[in-house]
Every structure is written in C-alpha cells, then in structure tokens.
Amino acid sequence: MLGPRYFYVIIGGGLAGLQLARQLSRDVFFKGKKIAIIDSDFSMPVKTWCFWEKGKGKWDDLLTKSWNKGKFISSEENIDLQLSPYTYKMIKAKDYHQKLQDEIEESGDIEFITDEIQKIDPVTMKAKGQKKSYGATHFFDSRVDPSYLESKKHTTIFQHFKGWEVETEKPVFTPDSFTMMDYRIKYPDATAFTYILPFTEKKALVEYTFFSPFLTEDKVYDEMLQQYFEKVLKTKDFKIKSTETGVIPMTDFPFDKANTEQITKIGTGGGWVKPSTGYSFKNTEKRIAKIIDNIKSGKQPGENLINNKFRKYDAIFLDVLAQNNQKGEEIFTKFYTKNSPQDIFRYLDEETSVSEDLKIMLSLYSFDFVASFFRKTF
Known part of the structure; x- marks a missing residue:
C-alpha cells in the first residue's frame, strides 16, 4: 500500500533525525515542503550524550550538568584538566527527545509516522515499510549498513559500556570535576576504563567503558563497577538509581560513500560518530548545518560532510x-x-x-x- 508522497523523508527519530527535522521546521526556506520523519519507536531512550564547546551553546537549556575541570588517571599519572575556554556538557537523551519532538509537533510542518522502513528503492524513490511504502524526492536515512562488520579493508572496534547512576551514603565525588578516563581498575589485555560524571558529592553517573574489538557479558561491567566503588571510592554503601548501556561502533568504514542525489546517510549510519572517540553530538550539529547549507546552495545534501x-x-x-x-x-x-x-x-x-x-x-x-x-x- 502506497502512502502519501513527501518532499523529504527522514528515516530514524534519534539524535540526527530529530535534529534535522527540527532545523528543517525552523527554516523558512523549507516552508511548504511536505516532510515526514519515520521511526518504529518514538519513545524516550535511556542514554546520555556529552560534548565540549566554548561558551554558551544552543542546547544549554537541556543540560543536566556541566564542568570546567576534569581528570585523567592512569596507573602512573593523575592529571588535572583545566578546560577553559571549553566546558564539558551533559544532556540526557530523554530530555532532548522530548523537547525536539514537542517543537517539531508544534511547528505543524512535519509529520511523525510510526513504521519500520525495510528498504529504499532508488529507482522508484519509495521506502518500503512494514505498514506502507512512502515516496519522496529525497531520503535522509539513519539506518546502519551492517556490511561494515564484514569489511576486511576497514577497522572496527566497539565502545561498549554500562553506567550506574548512583547515590552514596557518604560524600565520595567531586562535583566540579568529571573524570574522562580512570585506568586503575583493569580488564586483562584490553583498553578499558572508568568514566565519571558527578552531579553532587553523593550522586554521579559512573560508567565502565571498553574500546575493544570484542563485546562482553553484562556481568563483567557490574563486576568492574563494583570493584571501582570498593577499591577506588572505598565505599560499599550506595544505591543504584538507574542504569544505561550502549554499544557504539568506532570504525573507519566509509558510510558516506552511499550518499547519492536521492539519499543522504545521517547519524551513525552516515559515519557521523567520531571514529577515534565515539562522540557524535557536536558532529551531528555541524553536519546538519552543512546539509542545510548544501541544499540552499544547490548542492547535494550529503556533499563534503566528512573530512x-x-x-x-x-x-x-x-x-x-x-x-x-x-x-x-x-x-x-x-x-x-x-x-x-x-x-x-x-x-x-x-x-x-x-x-x-x-x-x-x-x-x-x-x-x-x-x-x-x-x-x-x-
């Protein structure tokens, strides 16, 4: 069954898809163009995004916390990181999703569609979903091409982690300084560290993170986090308020090579995750600005998005x-x-x-x- 035809269809309502939809809805250049954003699930995710920038930013009203100081700790080094003029900032994904979904809906210019897109036919310019097919002049597609996992020419490791948002009985955190990496609790033969985002002296998000070619069982993260609290923070008295987990591909696979006149890959599916760090939030902001500029300049939307x-x-x-x-x-x-x-x-x-x-x-x-x-x- 064929649904309505749109000027733009955005496939995926995550970080990149929502931000692109928001920018299109706020720009008079795109007024009158029929646009849809399609996702199988628009519910609020449990995850955290962090990024650094100078001074005030466009997302400051959504910040959970920010820091002007940080730490890097290894077996032999304990380095204080004075960040000025930069600030390290944290946003919870549920706050971001709620705000952007509300703003997009209030604009009245973009339709939200709950469906799962299975494939795009570049000849007929139709995206086949489980419920309907959707026609468009251009698709912005955030789906990740799984062939990157089989590429022998390119390298992939994974940033995978589990975080506990905790409250302790006694003060153990330094709320004005986050910890970028702490290597004191080691996992054998792997790059693995603890990452801490402190909110108060008794509240923080503490994550155990791997940059590794392999994944691991859930119990491993729990064991390493427990060791960190007992051996480094010297406490067993804490409550876990919530947890978050994630697996982020860190790869040099050229996702952007799939960009055409009709289809632009975005988000993780477009290679917007910084391969060497796993950070994506500011990259998304920059690349969406570039897409908008490309369209207004008469260029293909996906032109020159990757350096x-x-x-x-x-x-x-x-x-x-x-x-x-x-x-x-x-x-x-x-x-x-x-x-x-x-x-x-x-x-x-x-x-x-x-x-x-x-x-x-x-x-x-x-x-x-x-x-x-x-x-x-x-």
Whole structure:
C-alpha cells in the first residue's frame, strides 16, 4: 500500500533525525515542503550524550550538568584538566527527545509516522515499510549498513559500556570535576576504563567503558563497577538509581560513500560518530548545518560532510587500538600528558592545521603507529 508522497523523508527519530527535522521546521526556506520523519519507536531512550564547546551553546537549556575541570588517571599519572575556554556538557537523551519532538509537533510542518522502513528503492524513490511504502524526492536515512562488520579493508572496534547512576551514603565525588578516563581498575589485555560524571558529592553517573574489538557479558561491567566503588571510592554503601548501556561502533568504514542525489546517510549510519572517540553530538550539529547549507546552495545534501584528512588519522588510530588493544592506557596517557585539553579538543573537533596535527601525532609516536600508518596507507 502506497502512502502519501513527501518532499523529504527522514528515516530514524534519534539524535540526527530529530535534529534535522527540527532545523528543517525552523527554516523558512523549507516552508511548504511536505516532510515526514519515520521511526518504529518514538519513545524516550535511556542514554546520555556529552560534548565540549566554548561558551554558551544552543542546547544549554537541556543540560543536566556541566564542568570546567576534569581528570585523567592512569596507573602512573593523575592529571588535572583545566578546560577553559571549553566546558564539558551533559544532556540526557530523554530530555532532548522530548523537547525536539514537542517543537517539531508544534511547528505543524512535519509529520511523525510510526513504521519500520525495510528498504529504499532508488529507482522508484519509495521506502518500503512494514505498514506502507512512502515516496519522496529525497531520503535522509539513519539506518546502519551492517556490511561494515564484514569489511576486511576497514577497522572496527566497539565502545561498549554500562553506567550506574548512583547515590552514596557518604560524600565520595567531586562535583566540579568529571573524570574522562580512570585506568586503575583493569580488564586483562584490553583498553578499558572508568568514566565519571558527578552531579553532587553523593550522586554521579559512573560508567565502565571498553574500546575493544570484542563485546562482553553484562556481568563483567557490574563486576568492574563494583570493584571501582570498593577499591577506588572505598565505599560499599550506595544505591543504584538507574542504569544505561550502549554499544557504539568506532570504525573507519566509509558510510558516506552511499550518499547519492536521492539519499543522504545521517547519524551513525552516515559515519557521523567520531571514529577515534565515539562522540557524535557536536558532529551531528555541524553536519546538519552543512546539509542545510548544501541544499540552499544547490548542492547535494550529503556533499563534503566528512573530512578525509581526519578520517585517515582516525583509521590509523583505530588500527593501532585494534592491533594492540592492551596498550590503550599507554596511548591515552601520552595523549593527555603531552597535549593540553584545548589542543586535544581542537584536534578532535577537526579544527587543527597540518602542523598542529603533526604535533599531536608525534606525541603518540611509536612503532605501532608507524606500522598502522603503512597498513592504512598502502
């Protein structure tokens, strides 16, 4: 059964899909164009997004917490990170989803459709769903191409984690300083660390996170988190208020190569997750702005969304971690001891010059990086 035909159809109502729909609904350039956003489930997810930026931002009214200081802790280093002029910010996904869904619905310009899209026919320009088929002039598609998992040419590791939002009996957290990485509780032969977002002296989100080629059982995260509370925080007296889990692909697979005149891949499915870190929130904001600018300039929406220079850097870094996963603590210790937080943030935001890139890369220099350079270049 064929449903209505739209000018744009956005497939997926997650971080990228909702933000794209919001920007289209707020821009007079797109007034009068029939637009739909389709997802199998528009319910509020339990997850957290963090990002850094200078000064005030467009999402400040949604912040759960922000920090101007942080820590990096390894077996031999305990580094205080003074972030100014940057601030590290946290948003809960349920707050983001609720606000954007409300704003989009209030605009009256975009239709929400609950359905699961199975495939897009680029010839007929119809998206086949379980309930109907939907025609459009252009599709923005957030579905992830699973073939990245089988690619022998590209590297994939996973950022996978479990977090406990806890309340302790006694003060154990420092609320004005988050912990980017703490390597004191180790998992054998893997890059794994504890990440802490403190809200008060007694409340925090504490996550145990892996950057690894493998996944693990749920009980492993619980065991590592329990060890952290007992051995590092020195407490057994706490209540778990909620939990969150996630698996984020960190890959140099070129998802964006699927972009055409009719279809633009977005979100994780478009390669918008920064391969070397797993961060996606600010990348999403930047790339949606680029899509809007491309459309207004008469270009294909998906043109030049990915910086190939930094994709090459990320590919080398991922290869090092995939080939030498047990060396993650050593690599990140070099990264944080030999570079300022400001330089690190600019590099990860893909705002550095070649000479600045070289400084960062030399700080990580080892035979492993040289071997990965040749593996990924030739």
